[in-house]
Amino acid sequence: MLVKIxxxxxxxxxxxxxxxxxxxxxxxxxxxxxxxxxxxxxELARVNGESISQFQVDRMAQQxxxxxxxxxxxxxxxxxxxxxxxxxxxxxIQEELLRQKAADLNMRVSDxxxxxxxxxxxxxQDENGRFQQETFTQLLRQEGLSPAxxxxxxxxxxxxQQLLGGLSDSEFVLASELTEFQLLVGQQRDYRYRVxxxxxxxxxxRITDEALEAFYREQIARxxxxxxxxxxxxxxxxxxxxxxxxxSEEELQQEYQRYADTLRSQSSSYxxxxxxxxYSNNAEKQAATQRLQEARxxxxxxxxxxxxxxxxxxxxxxxRRGGELGPVQPGSLNAAFETAxxxxxxxxxxxxxxxxxxxxxxxxxxxxxxxxxxPLNEVREELRSRLLAQPLRAATSDKLEQLRNxxxxxxxxxEVAEASGIELHQSGWLVRETLPSFWAESAVREAxxxxxxxxxxxxxxxxxxxxxxxxxLARDAYQPRQQQxxxxxxxxxxxxxxxxxxxxxxxxxxxxQLEQLQAGETLRGNWREITGATRNTQNAPRDINRExxxxxxxxxxxxxxxxxxxxxxxxxxxxxxxEVSQDQAELAQLRRLLLEDRGYRLQAGFVKQLESxxxxxxx
Amino acid sequence: xxxxxxxxxxxxxWWSKNGKSxxxxxxxxxxxVGGWKAWESHQISKAExxxxxxxxxxxxxxxxxxxxxxxxxxxxxxxxxxxxxKSVYADYARLFAARLAVERDExxxxxxxxxxxxxxxRVEAIELVARLRLARILNSQERVDEALSLLSVPNAGGxxxxxxxxxxxxxxxxxxxxxxxxAYQKALEASRAAGESAPLVEMKLDSLAIxxxx
Numbered sequence: 146m147l148v149k150i151x152x153x154x155x156x157x158x159x160x161x162x163x164x165x166x167x168x169x170x171x172x173x174x175x176x177x178x179x180x181x182x183x184x185x186x187x188e189l190a191r192v193n194g195e196s197i198s199q200f201q202v203d204r205m206a207q208q209x210x211x212x213x214x215x216x217x218x219x220x221x222x223x224x225x226x227x228x229x230x231x232x233x234x235x236x237x238i239q240e241e242l243l244r245q246k247a248a249d250l251n252m253r254v255s256d257x258x259x260x261x262x263x264x265x266x267x268x269x270q271d272e273n274g275r276f277q278q279e280t281f282t283q284l285l286r287q288e289g290l291s292p293a294x295x296x297x298x299x300x301x302x303x304x305x306q307q308l309l310g311g312l313s314d315s316e317f318v319l320a321s322e323l324t325e326f327q328l329l330v331g332q333q334r335d336y337r338y339r340v341x342x343x344x345x346x347x348x349x350x351r352i353t354d355e356a357l358e359a360f361y362r363e364q365i366a367r368x369x370x371x372x373x374x375x376x377x378x379x380x381x382x383x384x385x386x387x388x389x390x391x392x393s394e395e396e397l398q399q400e401y402q403r404y405a406d407t408l409r410s411q412s413s414s415y416x417x418x419x420x421x422x423x424y425s426n427n428a429e430k431q432a433a434t435q436r437l438q439e440a441r442x443x444x445x446x447x448x449x450x451x452x453x454x455x456x457x458x459x460x461x462x463x464x465r466r467g468g469e470l471g472p473v474q475p476g477s478l479n480a481a482f483e484t485a486x487x488x489x490x491x492x493x494x495x496x497x498x499x500x501x502x503x504x505x506x507x508x509x510x511x512x513x514x515x516x517x518x519x520p521l522n523e524v525r526e527e528l529r530s531r532l533l534a535q536p537l538r539a540a541t542s543d544k545l546e547q548l549r550n551x552x553x554x555x556x557x558x559x560e561v562a563e564a565s566g567i568e569l570h571q572s573g574w575l576v577r578e579t580l581p582s583f584w585a586e587s588a589v590r591e592a593x594x595x596x597x598x599x600x601x602x603x604x605x606x607x608x609x610x611x612x613x614x615x616x617x618l619a620r621d622a623y624q625p626r627q628q629q630x631x632x633x634x635x636x637x638x639x640x641x642x643x644x645x646x647x648x649x650x651x652x653x654x655x656x657x658q659l660e661q662l663q664a665g666e667t668l669r670g671n672w673r674e675i676t677g678a679t680r681n682t683q684n685a686p687r688d689i690n691r692e693x694x695x696x697x698x699x700x701x702x703x704x705x706x707x708x709x710x711x712x713x714x715x716x717x718x719x720x721x722x723x724e725v726s727q728d729q730a731e732l733a734q735l736r737r738l739l740l741e742d743r744g745y746r747l748q749a750g751f752v753k754q755l756e757s758x759x760x761x762x763x764x
Numbered sequence: 765x766x767x768x769x770x771x772x773x774x775x776x777x778w779w780s781k782n783g784k785s786x787x788x789x790x791x792x793x794x795x796x797v798g799g800w801k802a803w804e805s806h807q808i809s810k811a812e813x814x815x816x817x818x819x820x821x822x823x824x825x826x827x828x829x830x831x832x833x834x835x836x837x838x839x840x841x842x843x844x845x846x847x848x849x850k851s852v853y854a855d856y857a858r859l860f861a862a863r864l865a866v867e868r869d870e871x872x873x874x875x876x877x878x879x880x881x882x883x884x885x886r887v888e889a890i891e892l893v894a895r896l897r898l899a900r901i902l903n904s905q906e907r908v909d910e911a912l913s914l915l916s917v918p919n920a921g922g923x924x925x926x927x928x929x930x931x932x933x934x935x936x937x938x939x940x941x942x943x944x945x946x947a948y949q950k951a952l953e954a955s956r957a958a959g960e961s962a963p964l965v966e967m968k969l970d971s972l973a974i975x976x977x978x
Contacts, residue, residue, distance in 0.1 A: 246887075250851075250852040250887065251807065251811050251851065251852075252811065252815065252852060252853075253808060253811040253812050253815050254812070254815050254819075255812040255815065255816060258812075258815070258816065258819065304815075307815065307818060307819070307822075308852075310822060311818075311822075311852070311855070311856035311859065311890075312856075312859070312889065312890070312893055314822050314825065314826055314860070315825075315856060315859035315860045315862065315863045316863065317862070317863045317866040317867065317874075317897070319866065319900060319901065319904045320869070320904075321903075321904040322900070322904070326964075329964070329967055329968070330964075330967070680967070691970065694967070694970050694971070695970045695971070697971065746925075746926065746960070747893065747923075749922075749958065749960065750889070750921075750922040750923045750925075750926065751889045751922060752922065753921065753922030753958060754888065754889045754892070754921040754922030754923065755889070755922075756922070757921050757922060758888070758921075
């Protein structure tokens with residue numbers, strides 16, 4: 146009996162275990178077992194348990210960098226990879242949230258829908274709108290994507306679009322909302338204002354020493370000098386090496402000859418006609434040669450080359466056109482043929498018999514246009530630098546090597562300067578946030594405030610500047626952020642306090658005027674009248690216009706203190722509601738704009754909603 | 765070490781004890797996996813058909829024109845809400861139905877579509893958006909209190925800015941400028957926290973400015 150029960154129970158356990166494993170496999174596949182076992186060291190974030198890796202983030206950041214650079218709107222030096230990575234991480238988190246939600250809601254897109262989308266993409270179509278398989282594979286290769294990966298990505302994008310689009314595309318605008326929008330946004334106001342200037346009160350302001358000191362004590366953190374450094378530096382300009390290099394007149398002449406030859410052969414244009422005779426043995430060759438020599442004599446005696454070509458030439462295609470070959474590009478024909486052709490200078494001239502692999506030719510020059518070769522003096526400098534390029538590169542790299550060694554082994558930059566024969570300079574005080582000229586280049590800035598320079602007093606390696614020069618620097622003096630004494634800043638503080646006080650006095654004066662106005666008194670003089678101002682009017686300063694739009698019919702006057710310390714007194718005179726358009730096209734356009742704006746906000750809201758529901762861990 | 769025969773003997777014995785249950789277990793497991801896979805592929809094809817219908821619907825509503833647009837859209841909406849009524853695609857179909865009704869100026873019908881979406885969806889974002897749209901329609905019909913009660917949820921999540929802005933409008937129509945101002949302020953804060961601007965809310969806030977503050 147007992148044995149029976151044990152047997153039975155073992156059976157149940159076996160069922161249960163096998164069943165459990167089978168379910169795990171069918172639901173999550175083999176991968177799940179393996180991924181569950183290893184943690185990912187590259188993980189940057191976890192979104193509801195799904196990890197986002199450093200690799201994904203880097204790849205997306207690089208993609209974005211490529212796009213930014215291709216757009217040509219951004220300077221590679223200014224690209225902040227860290228910012229791009231941060232941005233990419235955010236985007237990947239959002240995509241992951243959408244992906245999870247879509248999976249959770251069992252949203253799917255069939256492979257057919259994906260294919261149809263690919264075929265519809267403009268980038269893969271020819272000019273007739275037809276899908277081009279070749280363009281497709283080529284573009285993917287450029288992006289470093291396999292077709293399968295691209296399809297998977299597109300699949301995900303389409304599902305995400307469905308999920309987001311359901312909210313934005315089903316949005317509507319009610320007629321009453323359209324009206325309300327126009328009334329509000331198109332509102333116009335008439336008002337007047339006068340400015341009570343702070344400057345007028347400055348002469349009345351007295352700042353005591355006690356007030357000065359009290360302010361200094363209170364705001365002590367404001368009176369810090371920034372971190373700054375002063376350096377010794379030297380600048381090596383490879384161009385300076387040119388001065389010591391000589392090019393002999395002879396070398397220059399040779400280079401000029403080469404230059405002129407190339408220019409002539411590349412930019413001159415010739416057109417020619419020919420007569421071709423072929424042969425298959427020596428006897429035929431002799432006969433052909435003789436025939437051509439006779440033809441040559443005939444032409445020289447005045448016969449028509451074209452006529453002869455028609456009769457004689459075995460190059461049948463050109464024979465019909467009187468042997469005309471048309472324009473001849475240098476390098477396009479047999480070398481012997483070209484040599485003979487280019488040697489002729491006068492149109493009409495006829496060559497000796499020329500032998501090529503096609504047979505024997507008689508050539509006539511039809512027209513010739515020579516490239517104009519500038520005289521030596523005009524191109525002397527260019528040729529000189531061309532001749533010097535190679536030795537200059539070598540000398541530059543030698544000099545850099547020397548500088549590198551010197552900066553490594555020397556005690557001071559002065560030693561480096563003396564040994565290398567480069568003039569030593571001293572900078573002014575350099576503040577990290579406001580670096581002038583080349584000091585602001587990122588490599589230089591980094592070196593300036595590096596530990597090696599600031600603390601250890603090392604001499605830097607030669608740093609390449611954007612203009613091609615090289616900079617070597619070493620610390621002369623360094624000043625960390627530090628407190629400035631009151632004496633050093635007294636004038637600045639006094640000026641500031643005076644301004645604050647004058648601002649306050651202007652406001653007080655304006656308040657008095659406001660009260661007079663509200664009591665029904667008439668204020669005369671220097672009002673500025675504004676009529677029909679919209680919210681974005683150019684006719685009045687922004688702050689004043691905004692104040693005018695904050696007033697209402699039961700509160701017609703107000704004050705606004707401007708950025709420069711002045712106070713404006715503003716009095717509202719008339720409010721006119723915006724005009725409601727009757728034009729259907731205009732209304733449709735407005736509706737479209739509102740829908741677009743709302744659609745965008747809805748999608749952003751949806752993502753925010755998912756973020757608030759999710760568990761997001763950042764590493 | 766046991767001899768081969770002994771090993772064979774013990775294997776036989778083990779088999780006689782466990783063999784049947786092992787076979788049964790494997791059979792059940794295979795049947796289970798098969799059944800699961802079949803069910804899964806059925807679910808996938810069902811979801812894919814719903815997805816296909818939904819894509820067509822969205823395409824027609826966004827790009828279609830004239831009467832045929834509404835007819836085609838209505839047919840698709842009927843299929844989505846009928847055959848796939850529990851899916852998110854049906855929720856979206858109801859939202860689209862509401863949009864089409866608003867465009868025809870049939871506000872009561874739009875409301876019933878939105879109510880249906882509100883009742884049937886299990887997606888919080890859809891529920892919130894349906895509430896918001898319902899409240900907007902009620903507002904346009906001057907049913908302010910009904911609209912306000914629709915908007916009173918404990919947490920409007922990612923749609924807080926929109927909820928508060930509408931609440932501000934509703935309170936304004938009730939003449940409660942003080943509370944309206946508070947709601948607009950909340951809307952503005954929610955927008956700013958998300959790094960977005962809200963010019964309309966700012967205009968409304970400006971017109972409610974209390975004298976003296978800048």
